[in-house]
Amino acid sequence: MASAWRRVRQAGGQRAGAASDDELAELTTHFWRAYDERMATVKFGDVARRFPALVGQAVTLGWQANRRDIVATISLNLISGVFGGYALFATTGVLEALFAGGPTPHRVRAALPSLILVATATAVRSGVATAAGWAQSRLEPQVTQVVEVRLYDLTTQVELAAFDEPDFHDRMQRARDRGVYSASQLVNDVINFITAFAGLASATVVVGLLQPILVVVLLLAQLPGAWAAVRTARISYLTRFALVDSYRRKYILADLIAERRTAAELRSFTMRAYLIDRVARLAAYTRSAELRAARQETATTAVGKALGGIATAGVYTVLGVLLAAGWLALSVAGTAVLALRSAAGSLQQLMYSVNQCYEDGLYFSDYMAFCADAQTRIPPPASAAVPQDFARIVASGVTFSYPGAEQPSLHEVSVEIGRGEVVALVGENGSGKTTLAKILAGLYRPQDGTVYWDGVSIAEMNGEPLRERIAVIAQDHGHWPLSVRDNIVMGRLLDESLLAAAAAGSGADAVIAELDRGYDTLLAREFKDGAELSGGQWQRIAAARGFYRTAPLLIMDEPTAALDARAEYALFSSLRTLANDRTVLLITHRLASVRHADRIYVLDHGNVAESGTHADLMALGGQYAELYTLQASQYETTP
Numbered sequence: 337m338a339s340a341w342r343r344v345r346q347a348g349g350q351r352a353g354a355a356s357d358d359e360l361a362e363l364t365t366h367f368w369r370a371y372d373e374r375m376a377t378v379k380f381g382d383v384a385r386r387f388p389a390l391v392g393q394a395v396t397l398g399w400q401a402n403r404r405d406i407v408a409t410i411s412l413n414l415i416s417g418v419f420g421g422y423a424l425f426a427t428t429g430v431l432e433a434l435f436a437g438g439p440t441p442h443r444v445r446a447a448l449p450s451l452i453l454v455a456t457a458t459a460v461r462s463g464v465a466t467a468a469g470w471a472q473s474r475l476e477p478q479v480t481q482v483v484e485v486r487l488y489d490l491t492t493q494v495e496l497a498a499f500d501e502p503d504f505h506d507r508m509q510r511a512r513d514r515g516v517y518s519a520s521q522l523v524n525d526v527i528n529f530i531t532a533f534a535g536l537a538s539a540t541v542v543v544g545l546l547q548p549i550l551v552v553v554l555l556l557a558q559l560p561g562a563w564a565a566v567r568t569a570r571i572s573y574l575t576r577f578a579l580v581d582s583y584r585r586k587y588i589l590a591d592l593i594a595e596r597r598t599a600a601e602l603r604s605f606t607m608r609a610y611l612i613d614r615v616a617r618l619a620a621y622t623r624s625a626e627l628r629a630a631r632q633e634t635a636t637t638a639v640g641k642a643l644g645g646i647a648t649a650g651v652y653t654v655l656g657v658l659l660a661a662g663w664l665a666l667s668v669a670g671t672a673v674l675a676l677r678s679a680a681g682s683l684q685q686l687m688y689s690v691n692q693c694y695e696d697g698l699y700f701s702d703y704m705a706f707c708a709d710a711q712t713r714i715p716p717p718a719s720a721a722v723p724q725d726f727a728r729i730v731a732s733g734v735t736f737s738y739p740g741a742e743q744p745s746l747h748e749v750s751v752e753i754g755r756g757e758v759v760a761l762v763g764e765n766g767s768g769k770t771t772l773a774k775i776l777a778g779l780y781r782p783q784d785g786t787v788y789w790d791g792v793s794i795a796e797m798n799g800e801p802l803r804e805r806i807a808v809i810a811q812d813h814g815h816w817p818l819s820v821r822d823n824i825v826m827g828r829l830l831d832e833s834l835l836a837a838a839a840a841g842s843g844a845d846a847v848i849a850e851l852d853r854g855y856d857t858l859l860a861r862e863f864k865d866g867a868e869l870s871g872g873q874w875q876r877i878a879a880a881r882g883f884y885r886t887a888p889l890l891i892m893d894e895p896t897a898a899l900d901a902r903a904e905y906a907l908f909s910s911l912r913t914l915a916n917d918r919t920v921l922l923i924t925h926r927l928a929s930v931r932h933a934d935r936i937y938v939l940d941h942g943n944v945a946e947s948g949t950h951a952d953l954m955a956l957g958g959q960y961a962e963l964y965t966l967q968a969s970q971y972e973t974t975p
């Protein structure tokens with residue numbers, strides 16, 4: 337097995353060649369650099385200061401999830417602590433009676449009332465603690481749901497450009513991965529903290545009433561454990577933080593290796609060894625960082641435990657001295673030992689929960705930071721009303737660069753679309769057609785220039801109502817793992833006659849007729865009874881999706897690229913019918929299909945190079961005429 341793995345790695349290494357380490361940038365950037373940078377910003381003092389805020393956040397989360405459960409959990413835990421303290425205190429009465437003079441049956445009888453008190457208090461405490469545990473376990477899934485819904489609510493509203501930023505993906509991964517999970521954990525930690533605090537407070541009160549010196553000694557003895565707990569949490573968090581980019585890359589590669597959609601290409605291009613090698617190198621990289629962190633955590637815990645052991649020995653020495661000096665009665669010393677053990681247990685739990693609170697709080701602060709950042713990326717509410725229809729859409733001097741791009745993808749582009757027109761965008765690959773269509777669809781905001789609907793800038797309109805007026809048949813349309821019907825209706829109200837018309841207009845009706853379950857067919861082969869469609873069949877469904885949306889502007893980006901000749905002809909015929917009451921912006925490389933467009937814009941490296949009707953552009957003898965003639969020549973018969 338090991339040698340097979342080695343062979344795979346060697347083969348991968350040869351294939352990957354020199355390019356790979358540069359591409360996997362984090363393998364060349366030392367991971368501890370990211371760690372150190374983060375280390376500088378996370379200090380224990382900050383955590384101590386943040387602790388009250390964390391408690392506040394946790395209680396708020398619990399409150400949002402279920403008020404009754406959070407109130408019940410906290411109050412029942414406090415009540416349980418009170419009964420625990422009472423049971424401990426009542427133990428002194430039992431010990432006093434047992435250590436008094438006289439015959440044993442007499443002493444046992446004298447101890448009975450106190451014993452009954454101890455037993456009752458302990459039973460009540462257990463019952464209340466069980467009820468508190470039940471409320472606490474109900475809270476966990478409810479809190480997770482609250483934070484998940486909040487995350488999805490925000491990520492579906494942020495502007496599209498954010499998804500082109502690697503940093504946004506990193507933050508989103510941290511928020512989704514550990515952030516969501518940490519929310520319910522944080523609530524748990526805080527409840528555990530309150531439980532432990534109640535236990536400690538009651539034991540401390542009992543010890544303090546018996547011998548105040550013991551309280552100070554008891555608290556000092558827990559310091560080493562507290563230090564170790566906080567330090568290990570910090571190491572664990574910082575390691576994950578520094579590795580997030582590598583984890584993300586590894587997950588993406590692992591998905592590609594195991595997914596159905598890439599399974600065929602992986603085999604036909606014999607990419608197995610190459611991909612496995614990449615995953616292996618990323619895994620080796622993350623493993624060495626994780627091992628280093630594990631070593632540090634173990635060393636820290638060992639030191640903490642050793643110092644804690646010495647401190648505990650000190651506590652018992654002090655107790656012995658007090659007893660020997662006669663400052664403590666034997667019965668009181670007995671209760672003190674029990675109280676000390678109970679307090680030490682509570683303190684340990686308290687430290688553990690503070691430690692966990694700290695660690696989960698760090699992850700949760702990533703979630704909160706992501707939410708705050710996402711909130712700023714949601715376009716602010718706008719004032720202008722979105723018209724039901726329009727007479728003219730004008731893009732004026734539009735310049736747009738993708739985040740991080742050195743060159744703009746569009747440079748001072750101006751185009752016009754009149755109501756009821758068919759306007760075409762043509763041009764070579766990468767000339768900016770899709771980018772312009774997305775700007776006209778209100779999906780990207782240009783850095784310069786404006787898109788007007790009847791003289792009103794769309795930047796002043798709210799995004800969702802605007803996009804309700806635009807139907808987009810995208811080049812990279814989604815293959816949603818939903819039923820055929822849902823793939824066309826896309827969450828809108830179901831209108832059977834509209835659905836039938838959309839399917840007929842796009843040619844999807846012929847595809848659906850051949851499916852066993854018709855509109856109910858699930859389009860996901862990975863599930864039972866799921867079906868798979870061909871590229872052209874999917875394209876018909878995507879076109880039906882656009883037709884179903886009765887919007888005044890229809891944007892079609894390469895709608896026929898995968899269609900056969902008959903289906904292409906049928907789709908363009910439908911378009912002509914549709915165009916009677918709709919405006920169409922068509923992007924295509926098949927120039928024969930734009931001959932009848934009212935206007936054609938030829939894009940070249942992000943600029944409008946030519947515009948006019950087919951006849952105008954042919955007469956111009958420029959890029960369009962050259963491309964058109966080239967395509968037409970392919971149909972000429974050669975001798």
Ligand SMILES: Nc1ncnc2c1ncn2[C@@H]1O[C@H](COP(=O)(O)OP(=O)(O)OP(=O)(O)O)[C@@H](O)[C@H]1O
Nearest residue numbers: 500738741745763764765766767768769770771772
């Ligand atoms: N999400 C993105 N992030 C960064 N750059 C992008 C992104 N999408 C496109 N680009 C770049 O913008 C330029 C224009 O791309 P666009 O997709 O608009 O071209 P296109 O004319 O539609 O091409 P095609 O005919 O191949 O569909 C290209 O240089 C492309 O690399």
